[in-house]
Amino acid sequence: MNDSTLSDAPTGTAGTGLEVSGLRVTYPGKPPVEAVAGVDLGVAPGQIVGLLGPSGCGKSTLLSAIVGVVEPDAGTVAWDGVDVTRTPIHQRGFGLVFQDGQLFPHRTVAGNVGFGLDMAGVAREERDERISELLDVVGLAGYGAREITELSGGQRQRVAVARSLAPRPRLLLLDEPLSALDSELRGRLAADLGEILRRFSMTAVMVTHDPREAELVCDRVVRMRDGVLL
Structure with missing residues (x-):
């Protein structure tokens, strides 16, 4: 599945954001x-x-229902007051970062970051500028020509974040994006991830089981147990 789709809606402070009801x-x-x-x-x-x-x-099920991978039995998902519960995934303008990144091993770093832009038919010059900008932001400037197999686990997750940000999603959903990394690297990357998301004024929901990770990345934390928010 494509990480996200291009959206004309700007990220940042316009509108009412995400509203999940029942x-x-x-x-x-x-x-x-x-x-x-x-x-x-x-x-x-x-x-x-x-x-x-x-x-x-x-x-993770809640995240999947928000992005559209799982169809809910009841309730609604809305963005800026518009119900998107039955809107196809590729039309929601939401991005998704998986636990293992799910990168394409046959593509270079630049090819992975630019995948969503290629699908949207973005002109080559604009595409290349966006890839260069994002690789710089995630600390991988100059890595565009490298193969995915040459990267460390932390570098791969940075590529996954850049790929999801490339099409300018209006909402980014992250499903335990750092859990596969060792604890020291996870802490360093969590701080960087929070900075990256704030640089883009990104609206985001991040699933985690690590309170420290949530503290480093998030503005607000909600707890979930047995299918309900506490």
């Missing part, structure tokens, strides 16, 4: 499992919200 997601089984149980969540424009909780509490 969202429910149930997985079939005997008995069925209600992974998300009537969640209400608001994220103001330019705000970075951390979704903190133990494994299996419904954090």
